[in-house]
Amino acid sequence: MKRYPILFVFCLGVLVINCYSLEKQYNYGNPYLPSPEFTEDDPQFEEGEPVWILDKTGDWIFSIPSKIVLWNRKADNHHISKETKEYLIRYMKENNLRDVKVRFNQYAPLSEWKRLSKNQNINPVVRYFFGSLSLLAYTFLPGRLFAGTIGGDHYNAFTNTINLYSDLPPVAIHEGGHAKDFAQREKRTLYAAVYAIPIVGSLYHEAKASDDALNYFAEKDDVAQLESSFELLTPAYATYVGGAIGDVVVNPITTFTVIPGHIYGRYKKRDISLEMEKRKQKKTIKEIKPSP
Numbered sequence: 001m002k003r004y005p006i007l008f009v010f011c012l013g014v015l016v017i018n019c020y021s022l023e024k025q026y027n028y029g030n031p032y033l034p035s036p037e038f039t040e041d042d043p044q045f046e047e048g049e050p051v052w053i054l055d056k057t058g059d060w061i062f063s064i065p066s067k068i069v070l071w072n073r074k075a076d077n078h079h080i081s082k083e084t085k086e087y088l089i090r091y092m093k094e095n096n097l098r099d100v101k102v103r104f105n106q107y108a109p110l111s112e113w114k115r116l117s118k119n120q121n122i123n124p125v126v127r128y129f130f131g132s133l134s135l136l137a138y139t140f141l142p143g144r145l146f147a148g149t150i151g152g153d154h155y156n157a158f159t160n161t162i163n164l165y166s167d168l169p170p171v172a173i174h175e176g177g178h179a180k181d182f183a184q185r186e187k188r189t190l191y192a193a194v195y196a197i198p199i200v201g202s203l204y205h206e207a208k209a210s211d212d213a214l215n216y217f218a219e220k221d222d223v224a225q226l227e228s229s230f231e232l233l234t235p236a237y238a239t240y241v242g243g244a245i246g247d248v249v250v251n252p253i254t255t256f257t258v259i260p261g262h263i264y265g266r267y268k269k270r271d272i273s274l275e276m277e278k279r280k281q282k283k284t285i286k287e288i289k290p291s292p
Contacts, residue, residue: 022226022275023282026219029095031183037098044098045089047080048106054145055079055105058165063148066166069239069258070232074167076148080104081167087225088164088172091216092179100179101161107144109135115159122158123189130196131158138163157182157192170213170229171236177209177216206237218279226276227269234265 038044055078063076085104092100101115116131134156143151147165155162155178162175185191195205210233217225238261 022214022218022272023278024215025282026215029097029180029184031096031098038101044092044100045085045102045104046106046108047085047104048108048144058145058147062146062150063165066148066152070235071262072168072232075171076143076152076165077167078105078144078147078165079167080164084164084167084169084172087169088162088176091173091176095176095180095183097176097179097183099160100176100183101159103161103163105144105165106163107142109139109142112138112156112159112161115161119158119160121160121188122192126189126193127158130193131156134158155179155182157188157195168228168232169225170217170232173213173216173225173229174209174233174236177212178205180212181205181208203240206240210234210237218276221276223272223276226272230265230269230272231262232265234268235261237261238264 059077059079063078066075067073069075088102092102112135116127116135119127119131122131135158137151138156141150143154143163143165147153153164153166153171153175155175157178160179160182162179164172164175166172182188182191195202210229213233214226214229217229235258238258
């Protein structure tokens, strides 16, 4: 237990220093490796058929831990609005993520196992080892039911798939940020292997995805989603400080570490107007500066 204060201070330092700055220019993605496009028989965006008893059980029972952690009733609610879908679809197109599958509240294990075998951008040894572990959890403990207690919104680098269960645009763009991050890596195998390391391995990846989401909304001058992002993504990051391991949302320590995350997120939310003004000033100066 003596190690946790040290880990907490380290992770908080990563949070404060390495992410959540709105002043830098947003860079749209351009995948490092060529990507095959989807076909009519295999669309890029799919949605699970509504099943009332299944979705309501997931929403009213199994999503309670994530609703408490994020303090938002739409976390893992299994009903994704048109607005949230459009946010993510637009983000994917603007960042040229042509080969990333998106499943809105869908359970499709057979299709995911096929995608695992087709992902040629990650070494097969690493892909099948870590990917099989993630798909066994996906198959036998499906997020379509258990999201919020076991599993939840996530990007699977080994199948190159985003699985979304929450009606929250910042969360959707955060998962898109993971896909964008991986798409631009030359050495995806090493990057995916590091991401699969429990707790510490994912801290950098999570911070980078959240930073991309915040700057994306800043680029769009979407203040409402910026505010929501600080309220959601900062405490979500704090769950990793508490020992959250990618797909597992809550453990006893998370209860204590998520509180500073909420406090810090709301503190940063107050500075949005000032940071957005600084961003606009830098953009204006860059536009009027004469070319050499």
